[in-house]
Amino acid sequence: MDLGISGKRALVLASSQGLGLGIATKLCEEGANVIISGRVEEKLAAVAKELTEAGPGTADYVVADLSDVDAAAKLYAAAREKLGRIDILVNNTGGPPPGTVDKPDADLWRAQIDTMLIRIIEITNLCVADMKEAGWGRVLTVASSGVVQPIPNLAMSNTIRSSLVGWSKSLSTEIASSGITVNMLLPGRILTARLGQLDKANAERTGRTVEEVSTSEQATIPAGRYGTVEEFGSVGAFLCSKPASYVTGGLIRCDGGSVRGV
Numbered sequence: 001m002d003l004g005i006s007g008k009r010a011l012v013l014a015s016s017q018g019l020g021l022g023i024a025t026k027l028c029e030e031g032a033n034v035i036i037s038g039r040v041e042e043k044l045a046a047v048a049k050e051l052t053e054a055g056p057g058t059a060d061y062v063v064a065d066l067s068d069v070d071a072a073a074k075l076y077a078a079a080r081e082k083l084g085r086i087d088i089l090v091n092n093t094g095g096p097p098p099g100t101v102d103k104p105d106a107d108l109w110r111a112q113i114d115t116m117l118i119r120i121i122e123i124t125n126l127c128v129a130d131m132k133e134a135g136w137g138r139v140l141t142v143a144s145s146g147v148v149q150p151i152p153n154l155a156m157s158n159t160i161r162s163s164l165v166g167w168s169k170s171l172s173t174e175i176a177s178s179g180i181t182v183n184m185l186l187p188g189r190i191l192t193a194r195l196g197q198l199d200k201a202n203a204e205r206t207g208r209t210v211e212e213v214s215t216s217e218q219a220t221i222p223a224g225r226y227g228t229v230e231e232f233g234s235v236g237a238f239l240c241s242k243p244a245s246y247v248t249g250g251l252i253r254c255d256g257g258s259v260r261g262v
Helices: 018-029 041-054 071-083 106-134 155-178 193-206 210-219 229-239
Strands: 009-012 033-038 059-063 088-091 137-142 180-187 251-254
Touching: 009 018, 009 071, 018 033, 018 041, 018 088, 018 137, 018 229, 033 041, 033 071, 041 059, 059 071, 071 106, 088 106, 106 137, 106 155, 106 180, 137 155, 137 229, 155 180, 180 229, 193 210, 229 251
Parallel strands: 009 033, 009 088, 033 059, 088 137, 137 180, 180 251
Antiparallel strands: none
């Protein structure tokens, strides 16, 4: 299928590795010109070079730390200078530390809300202005299956990412007539460094080995395995495509069937 996004200009947040990189890779494979972002310039430069060499799209990068209060404005300005405008925005952030709700740390909550929620709203508002002017756009926000089935020991993630659900749905209804779709992509257990960290934390919490945790977790997934970054990235690229023009306001799961709700 031709996704119809060759030449489109995309900004993908937190994309030097993991899920963000998975989507950026697939967009480049479809011919989009992509800006990746993250905190480590050396890693970003290497990844952008690899993506451009693989083609057919091109990749450049902007160093950005979403915990900075002015990160959204700086990131948008730098990306727009390189691309001219933003057609596709993929919102993605790292996850907060694991933990339960009975040990709140107000300062940590405020910091994570700023990074994972406020900054996403700010950068989206800036990019949507470009999309409205062009009469076409895609906003895709990566969250977690925890927004529909809360994940044990990830209380902060479940809470903050769930706030994005109401925001995303509200935005989708407000700008659908402008030719802009707004969706959320919810990963289940996808093989990334973050998943390894969570399995390790689970092992420490329960007194099991990481291997035992991994085997046990995969046994609960109807597909019988963890997902791959490539599989996840392909779903993300489709939601950013022209054929997906009538898909908006949705929560799309890529989880191997692990969420038990319909």
